[in-house]
Amino acid sequence: MxxxxxxxxxxxxxxxxxxxxxxxxxxxxxxxxxxxxxxxxxxxxxxxxxxxxxxxxxxxxxxxxxxxxxxxxxxxxxxSTNYTFFNRERAHFDYFVNTALPVIVQRLRRQKSNDIRIWCAGCSSGEEPYMLAMLLLEYFSERYVSWNAGILATDISSHALSLAKSGVYTDEQVNLVPEVLRKKYFIHQSGDQWAVKECVKKEVTFRHFNLMNRTFPFRQSFHIIFCRNVMIYFDAPTREKLIYRFFKQTAQDGYLFIGHSESLPRDRCPYCYIKPAVYQRTGSLQKVIK
Ligand SMILES: C[S@@+](CC[C@H](N)C(=O)[O-])C[C@H]1O[C@@H](n2cnc3c(N)ncnc32)[C@H](O)[C@@H]1O
Incomplete structure (x- = not known):
């Protein structure tokens, strides 16, 4: 039995x-x-x-x-476990604004391009991509209109995605957003409900996407990929395959952010390790595939 x-x-x-x-x-x-x-x-x-x-x-x-x-x-x-919150692992958002974006912008200026592509993979109910969108708007300020920027946010849970698309959060959730962003980008609805303003919402495109798909359907590469607290649910071989797919999808000098409790095996990682949970694509794929 x-x-x-x-x-x-x-x-x-x-x-x-x-x-x-x-x-x-x-x-x-x-x-x-x-x-x-x-x-x-x-x-x-x-x-x-x-x-x-x-x-x-x-x-x-x-x-x-x-x-x-x-x-x-x-x-x-x-x-799926959709646990998330605004401003989670704040050091990543600081790095995004103070280092990753300036590096990418400098590179794009040299290339005379104004396209910035950011992918939030495993976005759950939207807190993470909305944080990135608010920071993007703050970073570029009035220059934002001259950039073709935006965030693709994907998840396997249609339930989490519908919460994300509605963009409505409680007092308790929104209180984790830094005050300056909270005051500027949220609008009070009724009771304890706050809605993300349209100017932020329109910068995020939510899509259902399973990271186990063998091929990624994106025609262009991303300058920044956030995939945090997703791979903790995967085993080592699955993580490794996914990392190579992310790598192929990352632009030269582009970044991958993973969760702080996650790590990539240094000897089999195509990305260059920058600091805990932050990686950069500095080489080409041919160099790393054995
Ligand atoms: C714990 S949440 C992390 C949310 C956010 N990235 C964060 O760090 O706060 C993990 C998310 O990964 C998603 N996920 C799990 N397996 C996935 C898969 N195979 N493809 C796409 N998303 C997946 C879950 O639905 C869930 O929303």
């Missing part, structure tokens, strides 16, 4: 756990350890009950049978 984990009336057998775990790993890259049985049950039991599934096996089979991808997208909503 295999081990079974039961919460309320929902039970997951060992076989079902392994099926769900493999599916989540293969499709989303999210690596759930053996200890995460209770996590799967607690995240999914409400959904299973609401949709009338009698077992995890039945639920699994229905996801596999669904060719529209809707069931899988719904699973991503329940399984």
């Amino acid at each position: 295999g081990i079974q984990v039961s919460l309320g009336s929902m039970t997951i057998s060992e076989k079902e756990f392994h099926l769900m775990r493999s599916l989540i790993y293969e499709r989303f890259g999210i690596n759930l350890s053996e200890k995460k049985r209770t996590f799967i049950v607690s995240r999914l039991q409400k959904l299973l009950r609401a949709e009338g599934y009698e077992s995890f096996r039945q639920y699994y089979d229905s996801i596999i049978a669904d060719k529209s991808g809707k069931a899988l997208a719904e699973l991503a909503n329940f399984i």
